[in-house]
Amino acid sequence: MTMASDALYPYLLDPKLTTQVxxxxxxxxxxxxxxxxxxxxxxxxxxxxxxRVRNGPLSGSTVAELRARLAARLLGDVDSSRIFPVLTKIITAHDWLSVQVHPDDAYAQRVEHQPFGKTECWYVLAAQPDAEIVYGWNRDTSRDEYEARVADGTLGELLRKISVKEGDTVYIPHGLVHAIGPGVTVFETQQASDLTYRMFDYNRLGLDGKPRQLHVEKAADVLDYAQTTSGTLRQIEYNFEGLDRTALIADENFIVERVTAVAEPATMATSDRPLILMTLDHAMDVSAAGGSAVLERYQTALIPAAAGRCTVASRGPNAPFMYVTPPANDHQLPARLLAAGVAQADVDAFMAQFRSGDASELERAPL
Structure with missing residues (x-):
């Protein structure tokens, strides 16, 4: 690896691994x-x-320490005062995860005294045949019915299950009841919060041999009780900055795309925001601000906003990778889609999956 003298370069990250029942x-x-x-x-x-960073002059530093040291040079126009605002994970499920829900920011701040609630999304990396997830209710319900069914063990009769396959995208706003099923592996992007309220955990014991804690009343406070009719998301394929991209998610918390690097180097603008890049099946070279590194398969790099630009090139076969950035607003991706020639109606339909309204006023939004 080569490195830049001013400590701005691609930071390769050592992930935290967690044990789960x-x-x-x-x-x-x-x-x-x-x-x-x-x-x-x-x-x-x-x-x-x-x-922790595992390469270069800042090796051993945590992302929190990078925030303190670099401030806007790391996060650009994203608030750096509290916590890095996005958390990305790989989740692999051998069994059902608990039936759960997450709070919004207001509830997290008022009740839990934490800065963020939790909206998240999944990009399905792998799924066994007939794999399923829990995604919402199969009909309208109410707090009273929810509490009664938790008490008598019949909550499962209200849960809506949908099939998922490799390449699907699932959006999980706060308030939506959900669970990942066995045989499913996802790349998860979420707000930087671990607030999870379990409603049902299959009466199983945790790794410590004790029943896992449930949060029935807090879940009741934050649940959306309306029937869920949506499912896996519409995606948009386009080309921008010389790279084939698939737009997956664009809300006020994060932008998520699947991008493909090729042998010919291509350069992406940071647009005054940090970039999170995670390779999939193949390695790629990544360079920024005069520093460079090799990103092996399923490894993650954090690109500081002040780098301005980041160059990627595959090593051998084309190298698809996940691209995540915390936007200052949710106009950034629609503006890119429009600049790439995607029809206004298609952009509007894509954005309608995440918020009300449309993108009709976004032609001049910053890229």
Whole structure:
């Protein structure tokens, strides 16, 4: 690796691995993580405040320490005062995750005294045949019915299950009841919060041999009780900055895309925001601000906003990678789509999956 003298370069991150009652050995055997394959690993926290840099002059620093040292040079026009605002993970499920829900920012601040609630999304990296997730209610319900069904053990009769496959995208706003099913591996992007309210956990014991804690009343406070009719998301394929991209998610918390690097180097603008890049099946070279590094398969790099631009090139076959950035507003991706020639109606339909309104006033929004 070569490095820039001013400590701005691609920061390769060491992820945190977590054991889970529903975990297995895939993170080690299939995704190359440095852990015990017998430890029932379920999550790899690819980019978050406590991950450590493993390369260059800032090696050993946590992302939190980068925030303190670099401030706007790391995060640009994104608030750097509290916590790195986005958390990315690989989640592999050997069994059902608990039936759960997350609060919004206001509830998190008022009740939990934490800065963020939790909206998240999943890009399905792998799924066994007939794999399913829980996604919302199969009909309208109410707090009273929810509490009664938790008490008598019939909550499952209200849960809506949908099939998922590799390449699907699922958006999970705060308030939506959900759960990942067995045989599903996802790349998750979420607000930087671990606030999870479990409603049902299959009466199983945790890794400590004790029942896992439920949060029935807090879940009741934050649940959306309306029937859910949506499912996996519409995606948009386009080309921008010489790279083939698939737009997956664009809301006020994060932008998520799947991008493909080729052997010919291509340069992406940071647009005054940090970039989170995670390779998929193949390695690629990444350079920024005079520093460069090799990003091996399923590894994550954080590109500081002040780098201005980031160049990527595959090593051998084309190298698809996940691209995440915390936007200052949710106009950035629609503006790129319009600049790339995507029809206004298609942009509007894509954005309608995440918020009300349309993108009709975004032609001049910054890229």
């Amino acid at each position: 529903w975990g297995g050995d895939e993170l080690v055997k299939l995704y190359g993580k440095n852990g015990d394959p017998n430890a029932r690993l379920g999550e790899s926290w690819e980019c978050w405040d406590e991950d």
